[in-house]
Amino acid sequence: MRRFQRGMSYWTVLFGVGLFGLIIKVSATVGPIYLDFYTIDEMLKSKFRETQVDKFELRKFGADLQSQMERNNIRDRKVDDLMVLKREGNLLIVELDYEERRKLMGNLDVVVHFKKSYTSERPDGFTE
Structure with missing residues (x-):
C-alpha cells in the first residue's frame, strides 16, 4: 500500500x-x-500633447511638472534630479535619465535605470 x-x-x-x-x-x-x-x-506625454508646448519657458515648464509630480505623490524627487530640460531653436527637449536603487534583502540591492527622450516635434513627445 505504501x-x-x-x-x-x-x-x-x-x-x-x-x-x-x-x-x-x-x-x-x-x-x-x-x-x-x-x-x-504619462505626465510628460500629456504635457507634450498640449498645443502651446513650444511656447513654454523652461522654468515654467519645470515648475508645472514639479507641481504635477507632487499631486501624483512623487514627492521624494525633484525635476532637476530626474530630467534635463533644454531648448534647441523652437523645440523643447526633455531628457529623462535617472536611476533608482532600493534594498532587496541583506546586502543585495536592486538598481533600475530609466532613460527616455521627449521632444515637441512629435505629437506623442517620444523620440527614439
Whole structure:
C-alpha cells in the first residue's frame, strides 16, 4: 500500500513557498519604482500633447511638472534630479535619465535605470 502513495515532499513544499515569497518580495520592491516611472512618463506625454508646448519657458515648464509630480505623490524627487530640460531653436527637449536603487534583502540591492527622450516635434513627445 505504501508504494502507491505519492505527493510532494517536505523539501518541495518548502522550496515552493520560498520561491513564492521571493517573487512577492521582488515585485513589492520593483513594482513601485516602475509605477513612478509610468506616472512620470504619462505626465510628460500629456504635457507634450498640449498645443502651446513650444511656447513654454523652461522654468515654467519645470515648475508645472514639479507641481504635477507632487499631486501624483512623487514627492521624494525633484525635476532637476530626474530630467534635463533644454531648448534647441523652437523645440523643447526633455531628457529623462535617472536611476533608482532600493534594498532587496541583506546586502543585495536592486538598481533600475530609466532613460527616455521627449521632444515637441512629435505629437506623442517620444523620440527614439
